[in-house]
Amino acid sequence: MQPQVNFQPLTPTAFLERSGRVFADRTAVIDGERRYGYGEFLDRAHRLAGALRGLGVEPGDRVAVLAPNSHVLLECHYGVPMAGAVLVALNMRLAADDFVYIIDHCDARVLIHDHAFADTAEAVAGRVHQPLTLVQADGPSQSDRYASLLARAEPHVEPVTDERSMVAIDYTSGTTGRPKGVMYHHRGAYLQALAMATHTGLDSDSVYLWTLPMFHCNGWCFTWGVTAAGATHLCLRTLDPADIWRHLRESGVTHFNCAPTVLTMLAWHPDAESGPLPCRVNNAIGGAPPTPALLQRLDELGIEVTHLYGLTETYGPAVICQWRSEWNALEPGKQARIKARQGVNNVIGEPVRVVDDEGVDVPADGETLGEIALRGNNIMLGYYRDPEATRKAVPDGWYRTGDLGVMHPDGYVELKDRSKDIIISGGENIASVEVENVLASHPAVLEVAVVAAPDPKWGEIPVACVTLKEGAPETTADELIAWVRERLAHFKAPRRVLFGELPRNATGKIQKFVLRERLRGDP
Numbered sequence: 001m002q003p004q005v006n007f008q009p010l011t012p013t014a015f016l017e018r019s020g021r022v023f024a025d026r027t028a029v030i031d032g033e034r035r036y037g038y039g040e041f042l043d044r045a046h047r048l049a050g051a052l053r054g055l056g057v058e059p060g061d062r063v064a065v066l067a068p069n070s071h072v073l074l075e076c077h078y079g080v081p082m083a084g085a086v087l088v089a090l091n092m093r094l095a096a097d098d099f100v101y102i103i104d105h106c107d108a109r110v111l112i113h114d115h116a117f118a119d120t121a122e123a124v125a126g127r128v129h130q131p132l133t134l135v136q137a138d139g140p141s142q143s144d145r146y147a148s149l150l151a152r153a154e155p156h157v158e159p160v161t162d163e164r165s166m167v168a169i170d171y172t173s174g175t176t177g178r179p180k181g182v183m184y185h186h187r188g189a190y191l192q193a194l195a196m197a198t199h200t201g202l203d204s205d206s207v208y209l210w211t212l213p214m215f216h217c218n219g220w221c222f223t224w225g226v227t228a229a230g231a232t233h234l235c236l237r238t239l240d241p242a243d244i245w246r247h248l249r250e251s252g253v254t255h256f257n258c259a260p261t262v263l264t265m266l267a268w269h270p271d272a273e274s275g276p277l278p279c280r281v282n283n284a285i286g287g288a289p290p291t292p293a294l295l296q297r298l299d300e301l302g303i304e305v306t307h308l309y310g311l312t313e314t315y316g317p318a319v320i321c322q323w324r325s326e327w328n329a330l331e332p333g334k335q336a337r338i339k340a341r342q343g344v345n346n347v348i349g350e351p352v353r354v355v356d357d358e359g360v361d362v363p364a365d366g367e368t369l370g371e372i373a374l375r376g377n378n379i380m381l382g383y384y385r386d387p388e389a390t391r392k393a394v395p396d397g398w399y400r401t402g403d404l405g406v407m408h409p410d411g412y413v414e415l416k417d418r419s420k421d422i423i424i425s426g427g428e429n430i431a432s433v434e435v436e437n438v439l440a441s442h443p444a445v446l447e448v449a450v451v452a453a454p455d456p457k458w459g460e461i462p463v464a465c466v467t468l469k470e471g472a473p474e475t476t477a478d479e480l481i482a483w484v485r486e487r488l489a490h491f492k493a494p495r496r497v498l499f500g501e502l503p504r505n506a507t508g509k510i511q512k513f514v515l516r517e518r519l520r521g522d523p
Contacts, residue, residue, distance in 0.1 A: 009163035010190040012224035016042050016078050023204060023230040031071040031235040038230065046155035048079025053156050055133055057109055059084030062169065064108040066090045066117050068237040069210040072137045072146060076112060077223040084158030087168040089215040092117070098179060099124045102171050103132065106181060106384060112146060115139025163187040168218055169384050170312050181384030182312045184218070191348040192315040192378045193224035198347055199320050200255055200284055204230035209247050209256040211236055220257060220316030245271035248281055257284040259508050260294065264447055267297045268469055277302035284308050286317060291440035292336035299332065309342035309415060311401060313393065315378045319413065320346050341414040342405065349376035354407040359396055364407040369416060372405050373398040421512055423452040423462050430462055430492050438487050439464055439480060444472035449502055449510045450494060453519035464494035465515050467502055
């Protein structure tokens with residue numbers, strides 16, 4: 001049969017094949033003292049694929065990886081699919097029981113792990129139901145099986161014949177139940193990577209600092225997008241604000257991504273007091289909507305923030321608050337409020353919808369609440385081995401996110417709350433995000449979460465759980481309640497304020513369900 005001249009199955013590993021030739025001599029990866037170019041990066045990925053085939057990994061098999069943001073986890077994003085296998089990047093903050101469940105659920109054949117997880121890997125291998133080959137990496141030379149396998153392996157590339165076959169399974173954090181395996185396909189990963197590179201302006205002179213976990217939605221597909229641009233991957237194995245500030249000031253960083261909690265740590269860290277960065281740095285932020293106060297502070301420090309929105313089921317950011325030049329003339333507070341919106345579909349997705357319970361679009365008036373629904377190439381194939389959950393998530397060809405928002409007249413969507421986080425007090429709906437934004441604008445507040453507490457009269461009441469800035473003047477609950485009452489309808493103000501650290505899940509997100517449980521036992 002004549003080969004097709006006008007079709008090639010899409011796969012994100014193609015980006016390394018190109019950059020390995022075009023940018024062979026340019027720095028691709030920096031990981032501590034380790035530094036190598038794109039030519040070597042490509043060779044290492046080919047050898048990893050050969051090593052996995054030598055271990056008996058067949059096309060379609062699952063390979064799990066337990067490692068920090070390192071060259072090993074980055075190389076696995078290429079070497080595993082080049083072997084025809086499916087990458088399962090494990091959230092290293094999970095417990096051993098979660099690792100056992102995930103590896104059993106996906107039937108992983110191999111577990112590549114950083115030497116710091118040697119004990120955990122051995123324990124997991126002893127508990128799973130199938131034989132599990134362990135490959136330790138980055139330890140003392142005599143125990144670095146990963147390095148020795150690559151040194152001996154013959155390069156290999158398994159061609160992709162079906163672009164909608166699985167490239168990865170990403171497991172949700174499982175804070176309210178068992179983790180679900182979200183299936184990514186080659187086509188979606190390829191297109192999402194291009195979308196991320198396009199929207200963030202990556203090019204071959206960019207330096208991308210890995211503050212976002214590579215295991216989280218495959219680093220929002222920046223594991224592939226940075227390579228597509230021929231930019232430099234600057235690995236960061238531990239999330240330390242002082243280390244991040246050092247890199248921002250000294251390492252030529254142009255881009256980094258993270259959750260709002262990381263930006264909060266940076267914004268009020270002592271190293272921020274050294275003044276704004278010499279060159280502005282691009283940041284993409286996901287997770288809970290950033291408060292206008294946080295965005296304004298970061299702008300003063302020289303960090304240009306773009307708000308993104310998405311889920312594990314959407315390969316990370318499916319929606320972007322795309323900036324328009326005419327907004328540059330607005331006063332800073334108004335700009336920050338616009339930037340806190342979630343925005344419009346990224347370049348590869350379908351237009352975002354906000355729908356009612358019947359699946360009908362709500363009015364684009366910026367007020368009518370509905371559920372955000374998404375569709376496009378960057379939507380999962382489904383949940384691995386869970387067709388019932390897949391059907392519930394996609395009832396009519398549109399993925400239901402479980403997030404509530406409004407559609408503005410300009411077509412930009414704004415997230416208001418998770419459906420389960422809406423507080424209904426005396427028949428009135430209170431969006432916790434709205435109250436959180438007001439509290440976060442108080443000069444003494446570092447972080448805040450507003451949740452519902454049971455109440456015999458009102459059914460539910462809003463309660464604010466607050467972490468104050470270190471060294472901030474003494475601030476009372478009454479002062480914070482009054483602050484909200486001056487800015488919102490009185491019924492939206494919290495009835496109580498609790499001070500202290502906020503609980504987080506394995507990806508650093510605030511666990512509102514934990515706070516709700518505490519309040520149920522604390523009348």
